[in-house]
Amino acid sequence: MATTIKDIARQAGVSAATVSKVLNRKDHSIGEKTREKIWSLVKELNYTPNSIARSLITRSSRVIGVIVPDILNAYFTELVRACDQAARERGYSTILCNSDSDPEKEASHLTFLASHGVDGIVLAASDLIPDAHLLERLRIPLVSMDREIPDLDCLAARIDTDYETGAFLSASHLIRAGHRRIAFVSGNPQASNTKIRRAGFERAHREAGLPVDPDLIECGAFNHRFGLVATRTLLDRTSFTAMCCMSDMLAMGATVALRERGLSVPEDCAVIGFDNIYIAPLLVRPLSTIERRISESGYLAIGALIDFLDDPTHPRRMVLMEPTVIQRETT
Amino acid sequence: MATTIKDIARQAGVSAATVSKVLNRKDHSIGEKTREKIWSLVKELNYTPNSIARSLITRSSRVIGVIVPDILNAYFTELVRACDQAARERGYSTILCNSDSDPEKEASHLTFLASHGVDGIVLAASDLIPDAHLLERLRIPLVSMDREIPDLDCLAARIDTDYETGAFLSASHLIRAGHRRIAFVSGNPQASNTKIRRAGFERAHREAGLPVDPDLIECGAFNHRFGLVATRTLLDRTSFTAMCCMSDMLAMGATVALRERGLSVPEDCAVIGFDNIYIAPLLVRPLSTIERRISESGYLAIGALIDFLDDPTHPRRMVLMEPTVIQRETT
DNA sequence: CTAGCTTAGGTAAACGTTTACCTAACGAGT
DNA sequence: ACTCGTTAGGTAAACGTTTACCTAAGCTAG
Known part of the structure; x- marks a missing residue:
């Protein structure tokens, strides 16, 4: 149905190989003059190369898979958006997967991405430890973000x-403001993610x-619920x-729970977050937080x-982002 | 590198066609017994069909493209998440594109999706009127959401x-609460999107x-800025x-602007939103809104x-969602 | 005994590209 | 006159599937 390289070749009176060379x-x-003729036919017939056929032969799709636990968490929304933009700027596009922090879903997304020939994968924070055997087998270049990962x-x-x-x-930040009894709320207590944070809190x-x-500690998940x-x-x-x-x-x-009990923030209880999602300053009472x-x-x-x-062979990167405090009105 | 259908065929002592038939x-x-042998080899060798090759021959990728103006707008985050989930439940996956309400980006995403062989596209709300010629040419099944679209x-x-x-x-809702001077803030004033809302406001x-x-009307874009x-x-x-x-x-x-001027919500000024994004009830002062x-x-x-x-030939659907009021604490 | 059906599976083309290698013509240098 | 290089472009295989059509054997019914 759509125009193919052969249509261009036929109308230009050359072989498909010639067209391919010009296009690439x-x-x-x-x-x-052959070159010009080909380009003008390409415009005229609105030819766009079939990426699928191209991927099949070149074994490269210029697509990057991005796996996050849940895009509804505004932190991941921002991350995904940034990844997508960065990828597009370099001629790649992204395909997004939500794992819901479920190991089975994560594995199935991984094989899905592999079967769709993505060139690489970004595996973002999750309480999960990824399936090392699977990763090893897939052999797809990988960037790990904020998670434990074997050294593949x-x-x-x-x-x-x-x-x-x-x-x-x-x-x-809170101790300096004079607080003595500070509650600590974080994600899955088994995840290193949370253990490390707890260590900083205790230090x-x-x-x-x-x-x-210990009565002040509650760990479970990172969502608002x-x-x-x-x-x-x-x-x-x-x-x-x-x-x-x-x-x-x-x-x-x-904050919702505190309000429920008639406590006002920050007068009765100060609250500090972590991530500095773009919504934080838009809350009616702008949220103090840790920028990352x-x-x-x-x-x-x-x-x-x-x-x-x-x-x-490009040297592997190991980046450790340094967070900073942002004081707004909740502390 | 990865296992192919031929590897399975060779080891099972049959032809690739036979393997393909069993798999499908x-x-x-x-x-x-051939069937069993094939399935056991598939498990053993961790064979996953190459979706690219499959798409090339079947002309169907089981992928749906979703184009939104900006996933950072929580409304679209929820929409995208729902689309993704619905698609996966039916064996499809999605690929996300942000158009930034830019006609050129939208067009380039459209051709990108076409060249990647998506089976269909969801084109979500935007102030733009899509490029009808392009859509006509691409001939990709389309669902339009909350936007003007020609009858293709x-x-x-x-x-x-x-x-x-x-x-x-x-x-x-606000008039019944006794308000007499009510401001109206909406998106691009040229878009039917906004004109229709304004009509309802005036009615x-x-x-x-x-x-x-007219001094109370300000139209420009739908974002928080x-x-x-x-x-x-x-x-x-x-x-x-x-x-x-x-x-x-x-x-x-x-609400941020009102606070800036020392006005409190809803005492000095009531505010009602539209969409009921999942964040609305989480604001320190939960936002009244229109649920959609x-x-x-x-x-x-x-x-x-x-x-x-x-x-x-399935009958085309034309759905008109009916919104309702949700009163929280900002009105 | 043979036409015809069923069962089990194979053959080869096709999808739309890319690319390694070939060819043919022409000119220049020796 | 011959090699050699260059220029311009063609040939055909390959990527990993799917599928329409073929084959061959075995069986059954008339």
């Missing part, structure tokens, strides 16, 4: 955030000569004057991946 | 929202015997006690598209 700018040995030879880069420092800053207390009350229920649980169990939430979504859920430059890390991930695709 | 369940004429024969369905009623409800006033002051600047402009120009924002993102921007069942409309879009793909 490998036309040092093609005459000027198809690992192009790791982009991690210094969660220890982030959590340390977050707790210190801040240690350095300030403060104890850490957990923020809501964790805060309710904490309020029922104990008392505190501030909350360290390890994601902005958690902080949003927490989400878009920049997306750009880094895609950049590292494409550099690796261009040249697999 | 067209194996009525294949012996029981590849149009599988239209999913629209009854914006006139939505805006009417929104304004009436609510007419039916209540109230005049509409415009909400912020439009509200500043309105506050500088005139006075009002309530705002009809035609998207929740606008409402979020508006975003996920449901995503499901509808993908469902209509796939039905059309399955059977192009």
